[in-house]
Amino acid sequence: MGSNGFGEYDHRIDYVFKVVLIGDSAVGKSQLLSRFSRNEFSMESKSTIGVEFQTRTVVVDRKTVKAQIWDTAGQERYRAITSAYYRGAVGALVVYDITQAQTFEHVPRWLEELKSHADNNIVIMLVGNKADLANLRDVSIEDAKEYAEKEGLFFIETSALESTNVESAFYTVLSEIYKIVSRKALLDNNSQGARSSSLQGGTQIMLSGNEDAVKVNKTTYCCSS
Ligand SMILES: Nc1nc2c(ncn2[C@@H]2O[C@H](COP(=O)(O)OP(=O)(O)OP(=O)(O)O)[C@@H](O)[C@H]2O)c(=O)[nH]1
Numbered sequence: 001m002g003s004n005g006f007g008e009y010d011h012r013i014d015y016v017f018k019v020v021l022i023g024d025s026a027v028g029k030s031q032l033l034s035r036f037s038r039n040e041f042s043m044e045s046k047s048t049i050g051v052e053f054q055t056r057t058v059v060v061d062r063k064t065v066k067a068q069i070w071d072t073a074g075q076e077r078y079r080a081i082t083s084a085y086y087r088g089a090v091g092a093l094v095v096y097d098i099t100q101a102q103t104f105e106h107v108p109r110w111l112e113e114l115k116s117h118a119d120n121n122i123v124i125m126l127v128g129n130k131a132d133l134a135n136l137r138d139v140s141i142e143d144a145k146e147y148a149e150k151e152g153l154f155f156i157e158t159s160a161l162e163s164t165n166v167e168s169a170f171y172t173v174l175s176e177i178y179k180i181v182s183r184k185a186l187l188d189n190n191s192q193g194a195r196s197s198s199l200q201g202g203t204q205i206m207l208s209g210n211e212d213a214v215k216v217n218k219t220t221y222c223c224s225s
Pocket of ligand 1 (some may be wrong): 023025026029030031042044045046073074130131132133158159160
């Protein structure tokens with residue numbers, strides 16, 4: 001078990017949660033994913049072209065959850081079809097670079113995109129990455145916290161380079177998704193909970209139900225893991 005109380009299990013998957021990474025180019029989305037899924041980091045990271053995803057299996061509240069984390073380019077010209085990227089997503093990490101104020105100023109645009117394409121109940125975490133570069137800081141923690149509170153987002157600062165708070169960022173999103181799923185299950189008063197589709201090796205959770213999500217995940221994109 002990891003320090004956050006979650007670890008890697010090989011056996012049966014209870015749920016599959018799709019989580020998307022968004023934010024401007026070069027804020028560190030791919031490296032956050034690489035750190036979380038493979039515990040690797042590269043300074044020579046190239047811009048993502050199109051879409052890729054990686055998975056990691058974690059334990060949340062004694063349930064085995066396969067986190068399917070999707071990454072796309074921050075740059076408009078490299079981005080894949082937006083609605084397909086967000087379809088079926090139950091969590092999102094909106095990433096900015098703490099040394100580039102402009103990437104923080106663009107966060108409202110990313111939230112707009114989420115609002116127009118993703119489920120209303122999606123769990124959103126605002127992530128200030130590159131916290132290791134404190135001497136180059138251009139966005140204060142206070143400003144980011146205040147903004148996150150105003151918008152009803154979770155907030156954390158991370159360093160993919162130093163592996164600081166990366167586990168916490170993903171784990172917080174996954175456990176909040178799980179809370180919603182279990183709350184829905186209670187409300188529904190049956191074991192179905194949030195709408196779901198049966199998927200090989202687990203149950204794909206959809207907050208509002210979109211049966212296409214599984215098909216898109218399985219056939220439209222090739223995964224890099
Ligand atoms: N110092 C520092 N550098 C980082 C960190 N995370 C990423 N980087 C560097 O920032 C650059 C961009 O990282 P990427 O992960 O490729 O950025 P991205 O957001 O995926 O970029 P796009 O694919 O273009 O959208 C690379 O040189 C990374 O090595 C971090 O936590 N600290």
